[in-house]
Amino acid sequence: MSNSPLDRGPGSSGDADSAGDAGKRLRPARTNATKQKLFEASMELIGERGAAGVTVDEIAAAAGVSKGTVYYNFGSKSDLIAQLLRHGVDILLARLLSVKDTSDDPLAAMGEMIGQAMDFMAEYPSFARLWVSENWRTPSEWQDTFTELRGRLLAVIGAAIDGVAAVYRVDPAVSRGSLETAIFGACFVVGLDRQTYNPERTREQSVAAIMASMRGYVVK
Amino acid sequence: MSNSPLDRGPGSSGDADSAGDAGKRLRPARTNATKQKLFEASMELIGERGAAGVTVDEIAAAAGVSKGTVYYNFGSKSDLIAQLLRHGVDILLARLLSVKDTSDDPLAAMGEMIGQAMDFMAEYPSFARLWVSENWRTPSEWQDTFTELRGRLLAVIGAAIDGVAAVYRVDPAVSRGSLETAIFGACFVVGLDRQTYNPERTREQSVAAIMASMRGYVVK
């Protein structure tokens, strides 16, 4: 395997965290390639067979590294999965936020956000599967992680709903929290269903179906 | 596959409930009790920790029977789970169908169906967790089972949507299939979220949030 030490400027791509060591400025950190490969491999395998159904050996083999490397980069299988969840949510959040301020009609902005979510589900279906598989387990090893990440995602959706509510008259019988959840959940499920059972369904059809909630929320 | 000399236990598929079954020539009462206990125990455990995370020994212990009994009643762990899925869907379907013909306003009927779904999720949250955990895995041991059961459920929802579309003017840009999926998914996710993260949310709030899709589907 060729580990080219200079294949990128260190930490320029902006997706991974800055690895947090404050003091040492020499010693180039060429770590990310391996972690990235492990993220991709585990995302795929865990999405297919579930967190408990995949072995660390398989993940290592799929990433083209040895088992020890997994434990060198992550403290445990559980740790790997927790970081995987954060990694995926960071990507999704970045996409949702890229929309947030580009539009003046809040309903259109909402539609674009849902479209971004559909794209994300199509691109990372394994992440979506991992999420729905583990999100509601109690007690779960990743309960705190989920609570935090879920909160971050719902906050973004909630802000978009608030944007709509600020401009349009909305149905007071529908609580914002429940609507957030319904839209959030519908994004995952519609995205996954499209990938698993209805590949012929278009992005626009899916967005339109989820947006029906918003149009029903707005009092015409 | 089935090499167990005893695997012809009591009925291996049509086990939904004792009612309406005419021709059981053997003891029906005792049989169902054990299977029922095994269903309940596995539902609980598998909902908490996932199908792969639960051992047959645990299921047997939780049901208060021996491991051999599990293999006497079901040929395998996989078989147990397949029957568990059918069992749960039968219950949910029965509830949805109990609504279907009792109302004359199709929108109200839809709301009642969603309410029934909420009740089901509250009563069998572990089933809901099992469903969302395994439904979108590919390839999966229960892929065929899921495809069939999903079809049965979506047909009922689809019929309710058709009922609405027959009376109200509806948005032609929203495909029935996608809307079915969105509502179906929202039911699971809103129900699970209510149980896991927002126990204070009322049934009515949840129904209203999901029903927003239908009100948005209808052209006013």
Place this chain on the structure above:
DNA sequence: CTATTTGAACTGACTGGTCAGTTCAGTTAG
């Protein structure tokens, strides 16, 4: 410029343990 050192990254055999599924002689209850 060359030689040596350092240590982060990585390796893979090994350990101690778990689990699904099998088997079967014996027990209970309809």
Place this chain on the structure above:
DNA sequence: CTAACTGAACTGACCAGTCAGTTCAAATAG
């Protein structure tokens, strides 16, 4: 009598985590 169930032993596979050893580019010394 017989179907349903028990309980314990057994097998063969599988697996998370460990650790002593290897590699090699960068740092440092000569």
